[in-house]
Amino acid sequence: MPSPNADAGVRQSAPYGHACTACSKAKARCMSRGPGNSCERCHRMQKECQPSTVVRKRAPRGPGKRTNRLEDKLDDLVNLLHAQVATTSEPGALQANEHTNNLAIRSLDAQRQPSPIGRISSGEHSASSTHTSPFTGAHTPFPPEPSPSEADEHLKNFRLYHVQWLPLVYIPPQVTAAELQHERPFLWLNIRALCCKCVVEKNMLNQKIREILAQRLMVDLERSIDLLLGLLIHLGWVMNHVPGKKMLCSYSSLAMALVTDLRLDRPAHSPCNETDSYRKPIKQWMPMSHRTNEERRATLTCFVLCSSIASFLKVQPMRWTPMMEHALKELSNNPETPGDEVLAAIVKICKVVDDVTTVVPLRALTSETPQKSEQSKLPPTLYVKSLVSRLDAVHKELSPRLLDNKVVKSHLFNAYATINSVAIINMASSDALTGPVNFGRSDCVYACVEATKKCMDNWLTFTPEDVWSMSMESQLHFGRCAQIMYLIFMTEDPAWDRFGVRRSVDLVQFLERGAQLMESVPAAIGVRSEGTDFFSRSSAAARNTAAMWSKTFADSEAASGIGLHAQVPVDPGSVEIDGTFIPMDFDDAWMTEMFMSWDTY
Incomplete structure (x- = not known):
C-alpha cells in the first residue's frame, strides 16, 4: 500500500527498458513517483505496479566463426602464392x-x-x-x-x-x-x-x-x-x-x-578551364616557364610523323598550333645542332603537304568516287598552283647545304610529286576522253613526272646503311613514287602522252634496283635473320611487283598497237612469285606503299 504522501515524490520517467509491466503492455509512458512507490498510471488506476524483467539478448556466439575466417584467409594466401610461383617459373x-x-x-x-x-x-x-x-x-x-x-x-x-x-x-x-x-x-x-x-x-x-x-x-x-x-x-x-x-x-x-x-602544343601555363575566372577573379601568379629544345624537337617530330601517316592513310592530320609555330621559329633561328635545321626544313615541307588533305576532300584522294557534295566547284589545278607556290617559297628559303641534304631532297621531291598528283588522282578516263583537253592538268602531270623522277633518282643514291637506318616517312617515298608513276602510265588521257612518259621513265628498272638495294642491306649491316627481316621481305615484294607490272605494261602496249623498246621488260616467268603475295590494290594504302599484303598478319 503506497504511503499517502507519495505524490510529493519527484516525478521521473522510467529509463528505457525499465517501464512496469502494465505501462509496457499499454505502451504508455511510465512516470515513477520515487523509490518504493508505484508509477503514476498504476497508482491512478489502482493497479499493482510490477517492474518488468530486464533481459539483455545476445546473439549466440559461434565458436567456429573466427576459425573459419582465419582458414579462409589462409586459403586465399596460399592461392596467391601458387599464382606467383606459376608466373615466375616461366x-x-x-x-x-x-x-x-x-x-x-x-x-x-x-x-x-x-x-x-x-x-x-x-x-x-x-x-x-x-x-x-x-x-x-x-x-x-x-x-x-x-x-x-x-x-x-x-x-x-x-x-x-x-x-x-x-x-x-x-x-x-x-x-x-x-x-x-x-x-x-x-x-x-x-x-x-x-x-x-x-x-x-x-x-x-x-x-x-x-x-x-x-x-x-x-x-x-x-x-x-x-x-x-x-x-x-x-x-x-x-x-x-x-x-x-x-x-x-x-x-x-x-x-x-x-x-x-604534356601541354607541349600550348603555352606552359595557359588556362585550361574557363570557369576558373569565376573561382579566381584575380589572376593567380605563376612562375615563368619556357620550352626546352628537347621538348620543341619532340613536338615537331610528332607533327612530322603524324603528317606522314595522315598523307599515307588519307586521314585528318595533326592540328598545327601557335606553340608549334613558335617552336619552329626557335629551332630555325637558333639551331643548337645541324639536325635542328634539317628538322625545321622537314616540318616546313610537311606543313604544305598537310594542306593537300585540307583543301581537297579525303575521298577524292583515294580510288573511291567522291560524292557530289564532296566535289569541289574549283578545278584541282587551282589548288595545285596555290600549293606549289607555297612549296616554292619554302624551297627558296632553304640554304644550299640543306638543299644538298639527301633527307631534305627526298621530302621536297616527294612533296612536289604529291601536290601535282592531285590533278590526276580519281580521274575517270571516259570523262577525260570525251571532254576537252585540260592543258592545266598537262602541266601538273609533267611536273609530277619530273618531281617523281628526281625523288626516284635520289632514293637510288642511298647506301645500304641509309636504307637500314631510314625512318618511316622516307621509306614511304619509295612506294609513293612507284604508285604515282604507275597511275600516270595506266591512265588514258589526251592531256598527256602516257606512252611517251613510259619511254622517259623506266619504272620496272626502278623497282628492280630498289629491290637489289634492299636485298643488300642484311649482308652489309650484318642483320642476323633467315630471310624474315623487313628488308628481305620488301625486296621480294618489289621484285614480284616489277614482274607483274612488266606484264601489265606489255599487255597495254599490245592492245594499243604500240611497241616500246626503251624499256627492258622483265620476263614474268623468270621471277618466282610467292603464293602469299597479293597484287597492289590502290584501295589499300599500305599495300600500295610497300607492295606487301601485311593485312593478312
Missing part, C-alpha cells in the same frame, strides 16, 4: 621482372633530378614530366642486357645513322650509353631495339616496348618526356617491326595524346 620471367623493376627505379630517379641530356643540350630543365610508375603486367621474356661495348655501339649507330633521317633528339657526344639508360630508360630501350641486328631479339624488345607502353600509358597514366621520346622512336621506325597499317593510327594517336597531355 623461362626468363624472373629476369624480366628484375630488369623491369630496375628500369622503373632508374626512371623514378631520372624524373626527380634534372636530366644531363636536356641540361647539356639546352641548358634548361624540362618541366613536362610527371611521375613514373613501375613497369608491371609485362610477360614477354626480356633479352639479356648488352655488354657496355655493345651498348656504346648501339648509341654510336643511332647518332651516326638514324638521327640524320629524323633528328628528334640530340644526345651530346660525351653522354654514354650507361648515362642515357639511367636518365632516359625508355628512350634507351627503344634505341637498343632499333639498332639491334638480331631479328629474334629485336622482335622480343619491340614486344616488350608495346607492353610497357600499354602499362604505363593506359594503366599507370604516366606522362613524361622520356615516354614521349621513346614512343616517337618506336613510331618513327614502325615499319621495321609492326606488321600492317592497323597500328599506325593507334601509335600516332598515342603520340598526339602525350603531346597534348
Whole structure:
C-alpha cells in the first residue's frame, strides 16, 4: 500500500527498458513517483505496479566463426602464392621482372633530378614530366642486357645513322650509353631495339616496348618526356617491326595524346578551364616557364610523323598550333645542332603537304568516287598552283647545304610529286576522253613526272646503311613514287602522252634496283635473320611487283598497237612469285606503299 504522501515524490520517467509491466503492455509512458512507490498510471488506476524483467539478448556466439575466417584467409594466401610461383617459373620471367623493376627505379630517379641530356643540350630543365610508375603486367621474356661495348655501339649507330633521317633528339657526344639508360630508360630501350641486328631479339624488345607502353600509358597514366621520346622512336621506325597499317593510327594517336597531355602544343601555363575566372577573379601568379629544345624537337617530330601517316592513310592530320609555330621559329633561328635545321626544313615541307588533305576532300584522294557534295566547284589545278607556290617559297628559303641534304631532297621531291598528283588522282578516263583537253592538268602531270623522277633518282643514291637506318616517312617515298608513276602510265588521257612518259621513265628498272638495294642491306649491316627481316621481305615484294607490272605494261602496249623498246621488260616467268603475295590494290594504302599484303598478319 503506497504511503499517502507519495505524490510529493519527484516525478521521473522510467529509463528505457525499465517501464512496469502494465505501462509496457499499454505502451504508455511510465512516470515513477520515487523509490518504493508505484508509477503514476498504476497508482491512478489502482493497479499493482510490477517492474518488468530486464533481459539483455545476445546473439549466440559461434565458436567456429573466427576459425573459419582465419582458414579462409589462409586459403586465399596460399592461392596467391601458387599464382606467383606459376608466373615466375616461366623461362626468363624472373629476369624480366628484375630488369623491369630496375628500369622503373632508374626512371623514378631520372624524373626527380634534372636530366644531363636536356641540361647539356639546352641548358634548361624540362618541366613536362610527371611521375613514373613501375613497369608491371609485362610477360614477354626480356633479352639479356648488352655488354657496355655493345651498348656504346648501339648509341654510336643511332647518332651516326638514324638521327640524320629524323633528328628528334640530340644526345651530346660525351653522354654514354650507361648515362642515357639511367636518365632516359625508355628512350634507351627503344634505341637498343632499333639498332639491334638480331631479328629474334629485336622482335622480343619491340614486344616488350608495346607492353610497357600499354602499362604505363593506359594503366599507370604516366606522362613524361622520356615516354614521349621513346614512343616517337618506336613510331618513327614502325615499319621495321609492326606488321600492317592497323597500328599506325593507334601509335600516332598515342603520340598526339602525350603531346597534348604534356601541354607541349600550348603555352606552359595557359588556362585550361574557363570557369576558373569565376573561382579566381584575380589572376593567380605563376612562375615563368619556357620550352626546352628537347621538348620543341619532340613536338615537331610528332607533327612530322603524324603528317606522314595522315598523307599515307588519307586521314585528318595533326592540328598545327601557335606553340608549334613558335617552336619552329626557335629551332630555325637558333639551331643548337645541324639536325635542328634539317628538322625545321622537314616540318616546313610537311606543313604544305598537310594542306593537300585540307583543301581537297579525303575521298577524292583515294580510288573511291567522291560524292557530289564532296566535289569541289574549283578545278584541282587551282589548288595545285596555290600549293606549289607555297612549296616554292619554302624551297627558296632553304640554304644550299640543306638543299644538298639527301633527307631534305627526298621530302621536297616527294612533296612536289604529291601536290601535282592531285590533278590526276580519281580521274575517270571516259570523262577525260570525251571532254576537252585540260592543258592545266598537262602541266601538273609533267611536273609530277619530273618531281617523281628526281625523288626516284635520289632514293637510288642511298647506301645500304641509309636504307637500314631510314625512318618511316622516307621509306614511304619509295612506294609513293612507284604508285604515282604507275597511275600516270595506266591512265588514258589526251592531256598527256602516257606512252611517251613510259619511254622517259623506266619504272620496272626502278623497282628492280630498289629491290637489289634492299636485298643488300642484311649482308652489309650484318642483320642476323633467315630471310624474315623487313628488308628481305620488301625486296621480294618489289621484285614480284616489277614482274607483274612488266606484264601489265606489255599487255597495254599490245592492245594499243604500240611497241616500246626503251624499256627492258622483265620476263614474268623468270621471277618466282610467292603464293602469299597479293597484287597492289590502290584501295589499300599500305599495300600500295610497300607492295606487301601485311593485312593478312
